[in-house]
Amino acid sequence: MTIQPLARATGVSRRYGDKTAVDGISLDIPAGQLIGLLGPNGAGKSTLINLFTGLRRPTAGRIELFGRDPRDVEARRRMGMTPQETGLPETLKATEVMAFVAAHFARPADVGELQERFGITEFAHRQVGGLSGGQKRRLAIALAFVGDPDLVFLDEPTTGLDVEARRTLWDGVRDFHARGGTVVLTSHYLDEIEELAERVVIIDGGRCVADDSVAALRRVSGLRRVTVRMAEVPDLPGLVAVEREGERVHLISQDSDRTVRELVASGAPFDELDVSAGSLEDAFLALLGRDRHEAPNAARPTPAVAEAIAR
Ligand SMILES: Nc1ncnc2c1ncn2[C@@H]1O[C@H](COP(=O)(O)OP(=O)(O)OP(=O)(O)O)[C@@H](O)[C@H]1O
Numbered sequence: 001m002t003i004q005p006l007a008r009a010t011g012v013s014r015r016y017g018d019k020t021a022v023d024g025i026s027l028d029i030p031a032g033q034l035i036g037l038l039g040p041n042g043a044g045k046s047t048l049i050n051l052f053t054g055l056r057r058p059t060a061g062r063i064e065l066f067g068r069d070p071r072d073v074e075a076r077r078r079m080g081m082t083p084q085e086t087g088l089p090e091t092l093k094a095t096e097v098m099a100f101v102a103a104h105f106a107r108p109a110d111v112g113e114l115q116e117r118f119g120i121t122e123f124a125h126r127q128v129g130g131l132s133g134g135q136k137r138r139l140a141i142a143l144a145f146v147g148d149p150d151l152v153f154l155d156e157p158t159t160g161l162d163v164e165a166r167r168t169l170w171d172g173v174r175d176f177h178a179r180g181g182t183v184v185l186t187s188h189y190l191d192e193i194e195e196l197a198e199r200v201v202i203i204d205g206g207r208c209v210a211d212d213s214v215a216a217l218r219r220v221s222g223l224r225r226v227t228v229r230m231a232e233v234p235d236l237p238g239l240v241a242v243e244r245e246g247e248r249v250h251l252i253s254q255d256s257d258r259t260v261r262e263l264v265a266s267g268a269p270f271d272e273l274d275v276s277a278g279s280l281e282d283a284f285l286a287l288l289g290r291d292r293h294e295a296p297n298a299a300r301p302t303p304a305v306a307e308a309i310a311r
Contacts, residue, residue, distance in 0.1 A: 004067055005030045006151045006182055007052050012061035014047050021047040023206035024061070029151065029184060034177045036197030037186040038284060044206040045186045046084060049153050052184070053081050077105065080144035081153040090129030094120055094139050097128060101146045109148040117175060118142040119168040134161050141169060151182045158192060170196055194280045202287055210287050214280060221286035223278035224256035228263065230270035236262045248272070252282065
């Protein structure tokens with residue numbers, strides 16, 4: 001007996017006027033997976049999620065959600081989603097919004113437990129209109145889980161969240177997944193996908209360009225990361241890039257043996273040497289044939305650094 005995936009796209013395309021946002025994508029979402037959907041701006045990630053969740057209809061091809069049309073209420077009941085932007089009623093308290101959504105389901109999740117899991121308890125009794133952007137975002141994410149779904153689509157869930165709130169969300173998603181939940185997640189933060197996802201689907205120009213495990217994708221670039229703790233990086237030949245992270249420096253290289261030899265020969269002091277496979281970001285750039293400066297946010301300077309550079 002073949003096990004049906006929870007959702008399936010078969011040769012799906014979506015056009016807006018003469019712009020093709022999704023171009024012939026076939027994708028299965030089997031039960032229990034945590035899938036990261038990656039791609040540069042405008043690649044078609046949100047459109048694909050909107051097709052799976054029934055918010056848009058395909059121009060060609062077929063979408064199935066729990067074996068049904070995604071607009072069928074029986075299918076939608078088992079699915080939760082957080083779109084990129086959400087409008088929430090300003091005058092209701094956070095806990096009232098959750099109760100309101102829960103009332104639409106025969107067997108909703110335990111709202112109090114969800115509030116704990118997504119860090120909402122502290123502001124549960126405040127009106128939505130008075131919440132910060134990050135708090136609203138957390139509420140919107142928790143709402144995806146209120147119906148106790150089998151499958152959740154999260155479109156850039158952590159954009160605008162601080163580090164602590166991001167980690168709380170990661171724990172909430174991991175917890176849902178550990179209990180058998182299936183997740184499709186888009187993010188501009190490659191580290192987030194690397195941290196959470198077991199399978200990564202990369203789309204570019206509306207097409208699927210890679211679909212593999214994080215570990216397999218890391219090897220795709222053929223690049224290695226030589227990481228050391230050092231103050232001044234000497235001029236070494238053959239480096240693809242140098243990335244600093246506090247006291248540590250990542251030397252991205254096609255030949256890590258040579259890089260280590262040259263590092264030693266340079267006489268520059270360093271310690272804590274570590275050599276590892278390239279990151280997901282390295283693979284992403286290699287697969288898309290892009291330069292490093294075209295990487296998503298993870299590879300860009302933080303806003304504070306960018307500001308300092310611009311000054
Ligand atoms: N409602 C719409 N009308 C016209 N064009 C649209 C519409 N929605 C999306 N597009 C176009 O379709 C393409 C794919 O957009 P989409 O939002 O799916 O990409 P994305 O990968 O989610 O991008 P981002 O990372 O910036 O959110 C883009 O060129 C976009 O401008």
